[in-house]
Amino acid sequence: MATTDHQHLDPSVVGKFHFTRELIEGPVYRKYQKAIRKFWSVEDLDFTQDALDWGAIDDEQKRGLLGVTVRFLAGEQNVTNELVPMLAAAQALRRFDWTVYLGTFLMEEAKHAEFFMRWHKEVVGVLEPEEVAQHFLVRGKTIDPSGRFEVRDVLHEALPYYGRRLLETTLEGTEAEIERAFVAFSAAYNAFVEGVLTMPSYEIVIDTTTSWNAFPTLRQGFRLILMDEGRHITFGTYACRLLIEKDPSYEDEVHRVFDAYRGNIVGLVEYQKAVPGLDLDKYQQMKVRHYKNRCREMGVTPDETLIEQILDPSIDFVVGVEAG
């Protein structure tokens, strides 16, 4: 049944419905559909070979690999916990397609955390917080000898900070204030953490396990997670682009976030240097590509000084890592 006579409809009733033809044909709703189509389950993965491989590598290899995987185990739990402000803001901004997509985003982050939990439990034999924490490489031990850059804990410091700001603004602020806080949060979460900082870490694990010809399920898990992450990152950068097109002054928020945590990007941090024998220059080169891509997706001008610093071989952090 269809009618074109809508004049008699009560707007408060019409307002209870959010789907439109434009929405279901839009890029964010397509990401939601793709997330449903590409669904994968940790329960389908077999960790048997990885457990055998764990028994065959030496202690230095174990320390190096665990330095990265434990970071992911903590990180995926943290990003699962920190996503709620974005969901609340999407609702406040009346972006139902964002809300629908973010439902899959949150589920996927929880699943990524589950993957790392299962891998550490089945392969390494650790699960309880006290068991895994002893393998966490402490950020305070990574320093810039020139004193120019401070390496901060962006994941566990910036996301809660920008998330709280977004949540408080969502409850109390104007639409423009929510949009501005959304850009800052998304720049930190999707562009900086997911889209630039973490990308070399995925490659480090994939390159390491490929060169060792070991840990096929860890590699498979990383590839599956990356499929999801591609949607997460480009959702965030697309949202930033839309908002920045609406008010170009929001671009400043992106640069402020990247500037505040510049030290985490210009050099490789402790867990990224934990695996011996890797070509670390490659990961700096690719970091530039990811930064420029994120800027291209958001429609913002890249900071050329940041690019020069990433590529500057004289900027090399000293890593006196200790298990924490």
Added chain:
Amino acid sequence: MKRWTCVEAGCSYELTAEDVPSAVEGAQRHIAEEHRSFELEEMIEDVLEDVSEPHGIDLYDSR
């Protein structure tokens, strides 16, 4: 036609393809072969430009 440009430091490679899947495949091949890295499908799709004519030294590839 769709155009994709590589932004790896020091690289100016670009390709033009007839459709999105071909552009994604070509971009991923370039990143793997030239930069020993990978690029995710969504990240390629989101920066594709619409172009009216094939562009580059040979028909689809700037190499």
